[in-house]
Amino acid sequence: MSNPPPSGGDLSRLRQLNSLAAIRALRGAEPLTLSVLAERTGLSRPSTKDVMDELVGLGWVEEVAPVGGTMGRPARRYRFRADGGHVVGIDIGAHKVLAALADLDGNVLAETRHTVDPDTPTEARLDAIDKAVSGCLALAGLTREDLWAVTAGTTGLVDPKGRIALSTAILNWSGVDLAGRLARMFPCRVLVENDSKLAALAEWQRGVARGASDVLFLHAGRRTGAGLIVDGKLHRGFAGSAGEISLLPLSQWSAGSAPLDDSPVVPKGTPPQDAARYVLSAARDGNSAAMESVERYVEVLALGAAMMVLTVDPELVILGGSFSRAADVLLPPLRRRLAEVCMRPPELRTSTLGDECVVLGGIGLAINHLDSRLFGAEGGSATPLPQHADAKVTSIASR
Amino acid sequence: MSNPPPSGGDLSRLRQLNSLAAIRALRGAEPLTLSVLAERTGLSRPSTKDVMDELVGLGWVEEVAPVGGTMGRPARRYRFRADGGHVVGIDIGAHKVLAALADLDGNVLAETRHTVDPDTPTEARLDAIDKAVSGCLALAGLTREDLWAVTAGTTGLVDPKGRIALSTAILNWSGVDLAGRLARMFPCRVLVENDSKLAALAEWQRGVARGASDVLFLHAGRRTGAGLIVDGKLHRGFAGSAGEISLLPLSQWSAGSAPLDDSPVVPKGTPPQDAARYVLSAARDGNSAAMESVERYVEVLALGAAMMVLTVDPELVILGGSFSRAADVLLPPLRRRLAEVCMRPPELRTSTLGDECVVLGGIGLAINHLDSRLFGAEGGSATPLPQHADAKVTSIASR
DNA sequence: GCCAGTTACGAAGGAGCCCATCATTAGTAG
């Protein structure tokens, strides 16, 4: 009756689990002693030592000099070798290409930005991606061979194979086999994902949504989008289109920031990319026409958000995207409207990761993927570190 | 960075996992031989034997007479002792109380129905529940002490503690501490859940949604509701209100079957509970006014469904509820409308479990709960069968 | 400079779980 297939466990699987637990405890933390590590993993000290010996041998972990000053014999300290490999997150937007290079801990080592246009031809856009990543690598003194995984986030609907199923924001972007093109560019695993989903992941991993099991991330910017964390996991949906509420005309999400851009308070001749900011700022200063426009914008935003909130009932809603800088203006009406329809309105928070949300989420997804590959999926033992974790594969992570 | 806490594994945990795998393989199947069992669990035969010996000792499994006729030495056969314990699922609707008693395999052994009204007083309704369950027990020759878990499903919003947060269909039902009241009634674990959620679970466990990882269940009846399976698990949401799209006035779901009930084709004097059926039947026969009413009804149903489908992107949408008997009339327009807004419209199927959906889901939830308690949550060994699995607890399963 | 106190390390012994192997057993087929 229960659907999950029965999974019998071998002896070595136990070690796998424990190794993974140790790595998780180590990652992102300062170097830990055996005793602390034993406590955190729930293992005994001798067993922890065994696990550490193995991981040190494989190159995943290294010992660092003990620190003195305490009573008693100084404890050995181990740290995760975050510098053993590197990942890249790329944010491919309509107006920019942003790339960030990080170590296996997710620490960003270099970042590069290139400006593009919505109608930049596809080849030129791919070229900008190439240059952005090359720039990061140069800044960090690395080569493409040092990359273990690359994640690209982009506007539009990304199908499970990493192709752009639909994009209205970037000219001729629909139909591009982005995963395929990037796979030719990088000698490592390539993942492709929708940008709002990556932003949601980033907020959940290292932003204001940490620890929540169900989260709705709202991207409020020139385009409106959403990403969902459900039960502590990024939710993609069967075809990768979870959260694409803009496909419903009623939602009006496809209009993006139009309610702001078209506000009568925008001075003639304002460049379109500055219009919304102007209106939000004017609304903050009490301009009643601007406030009206903001109200209209939030009405649309809130309607789509309400649909998703009532569907998923998340603990948190995160407001992100470039307009999140005007959270003081946007949050109160958004909160009010959600409260009107929810029995228990979710807590509203503002993104703190800002512009880097998408690349950070990409980095996080890449690292998650490597984690899941840390131990040979088919019951093998741990992969030694110096090798590349994957052969060159085109398709996106299934799950 | 990763949020899931590292979980160190003890040696005995391996055995737990393997025992659980064996039970899963055994449950709901005909008696299995050691060889088959070994193959299905991935264990070796000697290990499988060990596990079986233990489970037989604990009373969870028993050996049955070997079957002859094959070449070679007859193999011992083991079966899950489904009759070792019993669970009850209760469907508390506005117009009926339906209870079903099942063994640990989910086989229904007895069923009882009581008729009530939307304005039946709470105490009388609780009395009907009591009577319905007593009836089941009497039919099966059991007593309340034989019950290991009871799940009640009811219309309305059920909070995480098993109280009715809001119900518009049943008079004075809001605010009732159903879990608390039932806990006084039964000397075992009591779970309370929204009825549409249980129906979704049933369809996923033993209905037409088997094997799908993301499913939307639509309850189309006098009231409209929904339940979600996300990533192979019943999704409740932070406050248990996932899928409660009817709270959004725009969805018009709170009107339920009104577009059908109010159709001009309904003859004066038709009892309200028969109106919708009459219209659906007339529409099937080609009555254009009836078809128009159906069109209006489906428009509402489809709008809410689209909101949820675009949010979650499920693989399947299941049409259930009493109107699902008119699926031939309802599905085509529903399919058409979903196709208008979805990049990849989910497959639409009709519920086959019918009226029993909710009680079956309740039985499934109860069994799932017992499964998760099969092995002492805090690393203990397996619970012997003859004891009750739980003390009397009031609150609902958290997860 | 020495000694007590503190903390961590490392080795040894033991238990649990799983696996591979092989002789044995209980049937069927001729």
Add this chain to the structure above:
DNA sequence: CTACTAATGATGGGCTCCTTCGTAACTGGC
């Protein structure tokens, strides 16, 4: 009655984990 088949049961070995205990390294007081 014999040959064949397929499952059983017992043995031995390997791996992982745990507990226990003696040893090592460093601090602080005399």
